[in-house]
Amino acid sequence: MRFDHLDLTFRGADFPLPPGADPAGQAAEQAEGEIVDPINQTIRNVTNKWSPRLGVVGKPIEDLSVYFAYSRSFLPASSDQFVVLTPSLAALQPQGFSNLEVGVKYQITPRLLLTGALYQLDRSNQPVTVSAFNAVSANTRTRGGEIGLVGYITDEWQASLGYGLQSGRVLNASTNPNPIDPWLVYAGKVTPNVPRNTFSFWNKVDVSSLFGAGPGVLGLGGGVIYNAKFYPAIDxxxxxxxxxxxxxxxxxxxxxxxxxxxxxxxxxxxxYYVAATNNNNIMPGAPRSAWVTLNAKF
Known part of the structure; x- marks a missing residue:
């Protein structure tokens, strides 16, 4: 169990009205959730939070462990999240995380481990992108499972394999429906940046014996990383x-x-594309890259 006391004071506006602008035009911009705070208003929030954690592990047989875990935690607003802060926006409050997980770990051999887990992650007050300058505060739920295999298949072959299946949905949002598009309802939408399927498979093989060398002299590795499609914004x-x-x-x-x-x-x-912050800010993956590392022990 952990207790945190958070006292946050935020002053200023990232997008004040330009010189000569008509203050009467703020109403339409505020309806769209944009920051129009020309008076540099001070926003203060005091939060007291308990963060409990509970875990139980059982071993029905020597090589098998079964576990249950529950945790609750929070994350205060920080960094670029302040861009979307206004006195009326709930994103000022910390995000809440509540996670339930059950799983197994099975030792197939002394050097090979199989793991599996099912989980449900509920996030409250999650800032979710609508556009480059607009976000809503949403409650989301992600349910999924994962399975992994890691260790030595043989004395020369080391492998790490993982597969995850997940589904993230918006339960409700602070703006519903969207004032920009009254026909757009956020509840039920797929949570942004949550691919449904992920897969990774890495292998390292000791090929020293093929060249008449001792164990561990020469190794080759190869693998694949896969991520399914995802949505960059809540719409x-x-x-x-x-x-x-x-x-x-x-x-x-x-x-x-x-x-x-x-x-x-x-x-x-x-x-390929690895991440996105909104519908028109999508980050491409790196092209072919190579580097050499030299490690020395003293």
């Missing part, structure tokens, strides 16, 4: 397409104290 009007990216690596043991490593990200040069 679900724009779809950011999913992507698959292939990465590779090579590992070389130069001596007992020195190791070299080559990593190549996006080996096949895929063109």
């Amino acid at each position: 679900n009007a724009v779809i950011v397409p999913g992507y698959a990216r292939v990465d590779a690596a090579a590992y070389l043991k130069l001596s007992e104290r020195v190791n070299a490593q080559l990593n190549v990200e996006n080996l096949l040069g895929a063109r």
Whole structure:
């Protein structure tokens, strides 16, 4: 159990009226949720929060663990979130997180572990993008599951595999319906930046024996990362397409104290998008990139 006391004072307007502007025109802008605070009003909020956590683990058999976990926490507004703060906007309040999770961990072999989990994450007062200068405060719920396999398949083959399936929905929002578009209702929309499917698979194989060298001298790695399509904003009007990216690596043991490593990200040069903050601010993924790392032990 943790207790936090938060005292937040915010003063100023990021978008004050320009010189000579007509203050009477503020009403229409305020209806759209834009910041029109020419008097640099001070906003203060005091929050007292308890954050409980509870976990239970059972072992029905030696190699199997079953667990249940519950946690509740919060995150105060910070950084660029202040851009959307107005005296009437609920985004001034901290975000709340409530998570329920059940799962299993099974030790297939001493060096290979299988994990699985189901979870429900409820977020309250989550700032969700509508446009570049507009956001609403929403309550969302994400339900999903994930499965993972990590460890050594053989003495030479090390693998890490993970798959996740999730569904995020908006339960309700501070603005409903949207004053810009009265026919747009946020409740039931897919939560922005939540892909339904994610997948990753990484392999590292020791190929030293193929070249007559001892174990651990030369290794090759390769894998794929996949993310399904997602929506960048709460109106679900724009779809950011999913992507698959292939990465590779090579590992070389130069001596007992020195190791070299080559990593190549996006080996096949895929063109993709990794994140978005709204419908017209979408971030592309990096092109093919390579770097060499040298590690020395003293």
